[in-house]
Amino acid sequence: MLPEPARHGHAEAPVVIHQSTPLQHIQAAPLVPVQSSHVPTVQTIVLPDGRVVTGYAIEPAKPEPVVAKPLVSRTAVNIALGGIGFGAVCGGLVLLTTFIAALAALIHQLIILAAVVFGGFIAVQVLGSSRGGTTVNIRKAVFKRNKFHG
Incomplete structure (x- = not known):
């Protein structure tokens, strides 16, 4: 609102209108009647x-009884069992790799043994032996029409 011109030389202050905000209704929690086994006694105290x-x-509030916790938590038991299982698997893997290495060494040695045995057999066949064999000395041999004349 704009101020009106002064009638007596004074300017009037602008009028401010405040509108009230309605309060929201808050529902109170319902009262639950407490059934007491006895009516509490009335006491009178004289102050100094x-x-x-x-x-x-x-009466002072009684604390709830403490529930006994197990000595070892289930999480700790699960972690321990997982570690035991992992150790068993690792031992098996070590045995498996040892078995594979031993098998590879056995195959390697069998190949070497086969090469030595068959190599020796072939060498004997190629070089021949002097026992029971026929020795032919060829000197000044003449070949005529694919026939040998010695």
């Missing part, structure tokens, strides 16, 4: 300054 206070005696 002479005032008298009267009211119901309230």
Whole structure:
């Protein structure tokens, strides 16, 4: 709003209108009636300054019983069992690699043995032996019409 011109030489302050904001209704929690096995006793206490206070005696809240926890947590047991299983698998893998290495060495030695045995057999066949064989001395041999004349 704009201020109106002053009638007596003074400018009027602008008028500010405040609108109220309605409060939201908050529902209160329903009261649950507590069934007591007995009516609490009324106590009266005299304070040091002479005032008298009267009211119901309230028993202190009892803590809930503590649930006994197991000595070892289930997570720790699972981790330990996993470690034992992993150790067993690793031992098996070490045995497996050892077995593969031994098998490879055996195959290697069998190949060498076969080469030595068959190589010796072939060498004997090629070079021949002097036992029981026929020795032919060829000197000044004449070949005529593919026939040998010695």
